[in-house]
Amino acid sequence: MSILTTTQMQKAAAGIITPEMIQVASSEYRQPEEIRQHVAAGTIVIPRNIHHSNLVPMGIGRLLRTKVNANIGNSALSSCPEQEVEKLKNALKYGADTVMDLSTGENIALIRKQIIEHSPAPIGTVPIYEALARAGKAEDLNEELILQVIREQAEQGVDYMTVHSGILLEHLPMARKRLLRIVSRGGSILARWMKQKNKENPFYTCFDDILKICQEHDVTLSLGDGMRPGCLADASDQAQFAELGVLAKLVSRCRAAGVQSMVE
Template sequence: DELRFSGVLTPKRAKAGRRVTQLHYARQGIITPEMEFIAIRENMGRERIRSEVLRHQHPGMSFGARLPENITAEFVRDEVAAGRAIIPANINHPESEPMIIGRNFLVKVNANIGNSAVTSSIEEEVEKLVWSTRWGADTVMDLSTGRYIHETREWILRNSPVPIGTVPIYQALEKVNGIAEDLTWEAFRDTLLEQAEQGVDYFTIHAGVLLRYVPMTAKRLTGIVSRGGSIMAKWCLSHHQENFLYQHFREICEICAAYDVSLSLGDGLRPGSIQDANDEAQFAEL
């Protein structure tokens, strides 16, 4: 109990049948305060780049990107509504400053932190967060796999001015003592709810690792290098059942919509070497 963050507010959640996501508001034609803040922030970032780094724009292919001279709140709304950009902003993470990720906006940088079973403490993880943001990280992922995962994440969230992401399957695995075969949809769902109520802004979900794709990795030089992908592959093979993240993907989306959590689709069958690049397993998952 002494590790718990004091003064935590009661978690917020959308009422049944209602939506509180930035995507919902954008598609309703509503400009939110977050969108206004982002427009100002993006323009300030561009001005800084123009004055400090770039003296001219290099010619090149736009690949469909449309880069206006000045970003407006209306432009932010339209890009989100079109599905070309996201605003990771859990309603339970008020400490975070709004930011946007999309093809027509500034490039964003993520930093990974997190404890392990053999090293680090809550104090060290918060220190990593502080230095990540000082050096310009736009988002931070807490990939903790050791003790006190919940408490560590709480301290990170309550001190983070940037969106925080996680891989929920890591904590779900710890709840079953690290035995992948013992994972269940119920345990994973409870983990999603726990993290969404804390304020996690985006989840990485390995829903594309399907049972029929796993044998395609047998001839690989480096096998499955994604931790989340290997966890789900082991579960699928041991139970001879389809990936429960894929089977329950609609429910995952409903949970995310209730708290405005964004989804990052984890590439569980990504290649770990040039030898394995562009093989049938990689493209099957895509």
């Protein structure tokens, strides 16, 4: 039986040291075998979509330098592809290791395409933002649209995606006890959807389908913390730990599928 070796994690588990692992080892002053072992274990990720041709590989995780992410993206009020590319260049100039395109306005796919083409650094997204922009309102989101957006972003070359798969319907009453309730944008969108539909989080119910897409294109999953606290009064509460418990299980599912993952 052949062993799948599409992703960096699958290759590492098969004992293969990839050029990306060698690059990370060189930039971090580590041995390639060290990097391979940690990628195989899931304690280092190398966000590297197979379609992002001009990417310079970098690693995130154990043994490695702390990395800095910069968020850019347009809104319904302003910005265009040229401005976002300029933001990208400035972010990289001043030391960003990764960049997220959080566009929510017009021409989202075009802007993302331009950013990926101009970026040697890993590019991340939050797919629910584009899904909501297409749907118009949270109530009109559905599993098919969400998977379509994730698939299109993966095919375009997005290296890592934040998905809020850990916030569940049963967690919503816990958030009502909070001072600031839900402060995550992705988490609040999904909470509204679950409340209106009285259904489970589609990012959770479709998680196996999401894994298949990520496996095919070697997209790293950033498991979003939709129940992160917005103030000290809400920190380390029932809602936060309930979601963390789900995220821990999702990390295990990612590793079993050979998909790289990190927790936001």
